Amino acid sequence: MAFGFFKSLIQKFSGKPVDWDELEESLIRADLGVPMMTRIMTALQGREDAEKLTAETVVKVAREEIIKVLPRDSVTLRPLASKTKVILVVGVNGTGKTTSTAKLAYFLQRKGHSVMLAAADTFRAAAIEQLGVWAERLNIDIVKGQYNSDPAALCYEAYQSADRKNVEFLICDTAGRLHTKTNLMGELGKVKRVLAKADAQAPHETLLVVDATTGGNALQQAKEFHAATGLTGVIVTKLDGSGKGGCVVAIQNELGIPTRFIGTGEKMEDLAFFESRQFVEQML
Numbered sequence: 001m002a003f004g005f006f007k008s009l010i011q012k013f014s015g016k017p018v019d020w021d022e023l024e025e026s027l028i029r030a031d032l033g034v035p036m037m038t039r040i041m042t043a044l045q046g047r048e049d050a051e052k053l054t055a056e057t058v059v060k061v062a063r064e065e066i067i068k069v070l071p072r073d074s075v076t077l078r079p080l081a082s083k084t085k086v087i088l089v090v091g092v093n094g095t096g097k098t099t100s101t102a103k104l105a106y107f108l109q110r111k112g113h114s115v116m117l118a119a120a121d122t123f124r125a126a127a128i129e130q131l132g133v134w135a136e137r138l139n140i141d142i143v144k145g146q147y148n149s150d151p152a153a154l155c156y157e158a159y160q161s162a163d164r165k166n167v168e169f170l171i172c173d174t175a176g177r178l179h180t181k182t183n184l185m186g187e188l189g190k191v192k193r194v195l196a197k198a199d200a201q202a203p204h205e206t207l208l209v210v211d212a213t214t215g216g217n218a219l220q221q222a223k224e225f226h227a228a229t230g231l232t233g234v235i236v237t238k239l240d241g242s243g244k245g246g247c248v249v250a251i252q253n254e255l256g257i258p259t260r261f262i263g264t265g266e267k268m269e270d271l272a273f274f275e276s277r278q279f280v281e282q283m284l
């Protein structure tokens with residue numbers, strides 16, 4: 001993981017020149033992706049002191065190169081002038097999708113916005129129930145379907161209801177089963193098409209939830225979900241755990257998808273805007 005990379009590099013090579021092979025291996029383990037790794041290596045190789053690089057220099061150069069790739073400011077979630085903004089939350093089961101949907105609702109609620117939820121993971125009865133519990137706790141309206149009902153129809157119905165009630169944000173939790181990937185991607189594509197019938201621009205945001213502890217898998221997930229749903233951002237969860245989220249650098253660098261929020265725990269308030277400089281500092 002990225003954290004281990006920088007820390008162990010400094011510990012291991014403190015006062016001695018850095019070994020290039022070990023440096024390359026450490027960078028691979030940091031989940032920053034091959035293009036980012038190559039970029040850092042090229043920046044290091046181009047230096048006059050390349051033959052006797054210290055770990056401190058490596059960390060400084062890596063930090064500079066990563067910061068160049070990440071956007072300076074996270075794009076905030078502003079409501080639309082006269083209609084409901086629809087946020088579709090997608091991702092693989094277990095990444096923290098349902099929890100992040102609820103946290104996002106709380107985040108927006110705290111900023112004074114009105115929010116409605118749609119429990120469109122109709123494939124898992126537990127997910128519908130789980131989101132229902134959060135909605136009750138937050139005192140937020142929720143549109144729930146029957147187990148196995150059509151998620152696209154549910155999102156459409158939720159949009160109509162939210163718009164009628166002048167709700168500023170509708171957040172739709174979606175299914176994330178992996179064992180039938182083709183069906184899942186087809187289903188998410190349909191959700192998008194049906195929502196677009198209600199409002200041509202909807203969903204206005206499609207956010208992918210990735211788990212920082214899954215490392216390189218997150219990039220692959222982003223590629224697949226992006227192809228199927230056209231992502232506008234990432235929520236990276238479990239940054240309170242062992243993963244330090246190098247994957248979000250790879251997702252930004254290789255797919256151009258910015259990380260918008262970070263999840264740092266299981267509680268409602270454990271969601272924050274992604275701040276690139278702060279993120280990189282913590283990663284180091």
Ligand code: GDP
Nearest residue numbers: 093094095096097098099237238263264265266
């Ligand atoms: P889903 O299957 O993707 O909807 O995942 P859930 O929302 O059910 O979350 C799976 C597990 O991860 C639950 O136990 C959550 O409490 C936990 N979780 C979600 N986000 C975070 C986070 O940022 N940090 C930690 N430590 N746990 C999280």
